[in-house]
Amino acid sequence: MSETLLILGFIILLIAIHDFFYTTLSASGAGFISENVAILSDRILQFCVGIFGRKLYNYHGLFINLMILAVWLSMIWFGLFLVYSSNPEDITNSSGRVANFWERLYFTGYILSTLGMGNFKPISPFFELVTSCFSFFGFIFFTSSMTYFLSVSSAVVKKRTLAKSIHNLGNSPQAIANKLLRLDSPYSYLQILDLQEKVDEHSVSHQAYPVVHYYSRSQVKDSFSINITRLDEALSILLKSNKGENFREELKILRSSLSDFLRNLDxxxxxSLPKAEVSPGNEDLPRSLTQRNSQELVERRRILGSLLRSEGLSWHQVVEQDQES
Incomplete structure (x- = not known):
């Protein structure tokens, strides 16, 4: 028996299984492998967007999720294959012939797919126990993956609902501010409360399922980054003005929720976010946004600018009307 292959195989299995369970079941973020695969996949897709256009953003999160799933499966498959390869004589077919390289690879995949053992079988007690454990793990792997992806899909729907709710208020910061001021005070209060709850919900999902961050839309008007930036700038307008006194406290609560989200993002x-330096006189800012500056606002805009760039957008699109892709 090759102890080196056995130890190396179990190390790869432990790393992959830990990353898998931490990412799918902990609701505390992504594991080291998942995080780095997501960052690399994001850079690949961003490069392709530069060649093929914004329509690829519709596949952004899907591509990253599939890449993470492929890496998990590949590592577990390869690790278990190394374990079986540590003593290849213990994997035979029904006539007693020892499995070759490709047959052991096939046998490993067959075990993980929970289909059984096929026309090969382990003949040592140790490999029989390993086979039993990973047959059971294969079932857990696929069911946990599907449960995780369903949770991510639910979080993505809520993210897009938040973006849509903001867009319905207006397609520029000033338009959103004016809309909230024109509405009756009780209705404005309800709108602000609803937005605050949706922002908090998205912030929690964003931390629990980081891959939600990478789900984008090709149409600018549906983009999360453009709408959340418009909302934050609208709050800057309202909080620095003498208007909206009837719901100022509610505006501060919504602002606090957005601040928590931006801190988590940063x-x-x-x-994974592109660098974006925003200073009070930054030429990237439209003129309508350069008249209200403070250190706190500059820091918010730095983070929001990075978020905009991650979806191929700019600050000038934040204040433009009726954006279309």
């Missing part, structure tokens, strides 16, 4: 996604 802390946990700084490696």
């Amino acid at each position: 802390k946990n996604f700084s490696r």
Whole structure:
């Protein structure tokens, strides 16, 4: 028996299984492997967007999820294959012939797919126990993956609902601010409360399922980054003006929810977000946004600018009317 292959195989299995369970079941973020695969996949897709256009953003999150799933499956398949290869004489067919390289690879995949053992079988007690464990694990792997993807899909729907709710208020920061001021005070209060709850819900989902961050839309008007930036700028307008006194406290609560989301974004996604430096006189900002500046606002705009760039957007599109892809 090759102890080196056995140890290496189990190390790969432990790393992959830990990353899989931490990402899918902990609701505390992504594992080390998942996080780095997501960042690499995002860069690949961003490169392809530059060649083929924004329509690829509709496949952004799907592509990253499939890449993560493929890496998990490949590592577990390869690790278990190394374990079986540590003593290949213990895997034979029904006539007692020892399985060759490709047959062991086939046998490993057959075990993980929970289809049984096929026309090969282990003949040592140790490999019989390993086979039993990973047959059971294969079932857990696929059911947990599907449950995880369903949870991600639900979080993505809520993310897009939030973007749609903001867009319905207006397609520029000033338009959103004016809409909230024109509405009756009780209705404005309900709108702000609803937005605050949706922002908090998305912020929690964003931390629990980081892959939600990568789900984008090709149409600019549906983009999460453009709408959340417009909402934040609209709050800057309202909080720095003398209007909206009847619901100022509600505006502050919504602003606090957005601040929490931006801090989480800056802390946990700084490696995946493009760099964007925004200063009070930055030429990237439209003139209508350069008249209200503070250090806190500059920091918010730096994070929001990175979020915009991650979806191929700019600050000028934040204030333009009736954006279309």
